[in-house]
Amino acid sequence: MTRGEQSGRAAYGRLDLVCGAVLACASLYLFLDFVPTYAPGEGGAGKIAPSFIPRMALGVMFVCSLLVAIGGLRSKQPGPSSAGRRITLEIVGWACFATVLILLLLYAGFLVAGGFAILSGCALTRYRRRPVLIGAMALLLPLFLDWSVWKLFWIELP
């Protein structure tokens, strides 16, 4: 095994350990507190409680999370890794983008939100060869979609 493969496996090992531990805690909380609070625990005479299947699924998830964490612990080796940080950054970035997109859809409408999505998407992919084309697409594609959805389905986009 090469050093690259070793550090890749180690990174996956650490990731599995963290994912397994987080998912085990989450499923345990959902099993013990959340589901009993928000799903009826009594099914009536001779019936199965509505909370039975969600709790069974969470039980299986808890056991599997522990297995994933143990698997990660077994393959854990020393070595630098930035995978966890990168995933966190990506998800934080996505959360920010999604929040702005929803707010724009709610308060500025589809045309502005669509333009924003295309411009930020092109910025993310680092495509800068044809700025005029990108600008035209950010302006015209939302307009075209808005118009065609209205003409085809008689639905007004937000």
Added chain:
Amino acid sequence: MPDQILSAFEAALTVYNLLAITGGVTLGIIIGAIPGLGSVTAMAVLIPVTYYMTPLAAIAFLVGVNKGGTSGGAIPAILLNSPGTPEAAATAMDGHPMAKRGEAKRALKFAIFSSVTGDMISDVLLILLVVPFAAIALEFGPLEYATVLLFAFALLAGITTESPAKGVLAIFAGVFLSTIGLDPVQSSQRMTFGQVHLYDGLPLIAIAIGALALSSVLIEMLNLNRRNGEESFRIDQPVKGASTALPAREFFSYWRTILRSSMIGSFVGMLPGLGVTLAAFLSYGAARRASPRGDRFGKGEPEGIIATEAANSAVVGSNLIPTIALGIPGNIAAALLIGALVMHGVVPGPFMLKLHGELIYGLFASMIIANVIHLVIGRIGVDVWVRFAVIPRGIILPPVILFCIVGVYLPSQSFWDIAIMLIFAGLGMVMIRTGFSVVCLLIGFILGGLFEMSLRQTLLLYQGRYGEIFQSPVALLFFAMTAAILVRAIIRGARR
């Protein structure tokens, strides 16, 4: 039966239906030809568009998208050595060397002919086998259903993911999510927080588009960002004197490979959970072992393209056998079709043939017609599809976000569904990055309702007399197969 077939063709041969099929196949090929997208993304994004179509046109359209998308992946694989879909990776091994020799058009013709032939054989098998399968499934009680579903879950987790524990975890996360909403037996609220939006459960279309389509597009965009933008694609130009023709006689001289690969693809498609990629690689390996020119595989041998393309397209038809007969999807494309059927008020399962016989036979006729249309469009459009394959991804991926938003908004006209889609896109992204299967999550979510009903009915029926379970040979057989898969997975895990 002949009367049903005739009336099915009558229903399928309307202008509206033909337009839907043609549109589906064309869009499927175009989206499949764009590296980073694929038939599953195409289907997920286009399902909401079918909301306003008739059920037959809608399902025929989506089947067309699936057929076109599966074969479209071969175009960038052959021309750019950049498979549009994972299953087309094996096509690239022989297709690209042929393109480098200047035989790109011939390689593309081999791909499209094999794809359509594999598809046709698989569709015929579907038509012949679905009725006997459904007749058997009609004898199933809740116990048999529960064990078949457990088997499907085990197969999905044990074979399609690297870590079975992660696969089972993702499936049961999907089952858990499917329980949100009103309880199917008592109609009491489960985890709804009193929100009316949640009474019907989480919206399947929003979850499918978010977790499957949008997340994979986001991953592609992030990967482009990490590579500091797009590498430029170059298509190898035809060499002077290189052959572009492919006579039918030459193509059918490979009939053994065509038949073998179609059978492998059809068999893989029939088993729940196994994907198109597995069929393509199994078939490629089998063809290499069986061929007298096995040593030429990987160096531009047409038989390699035939083996891959016939097998991956043969999955498309046969994966509808468990979908129609049992309501259990053969793969993720079939799972999306189940979503579309439900959206049109059709519940998949053995009763579907009885209750919606006209629709099903119309669908079979549409599939046969779609193969003919696929052959014509695929053959005529070779020069056009090439242009889609070389469009920079930096400019083609961002608009997909807009199509996803419009697609989710159309059926419900609700911001709630858009928010769910965005949340599941983030979740899908994390799952892909950490090695969890989004497909397992989605199939668990789709089958969760059926699993809950059959398990609860079984528990009520037997009321602690679990010894009686052993009186059902079908249940025992599926229990044994589930146990065998899990034991094999545990042994493999321990060896690692």
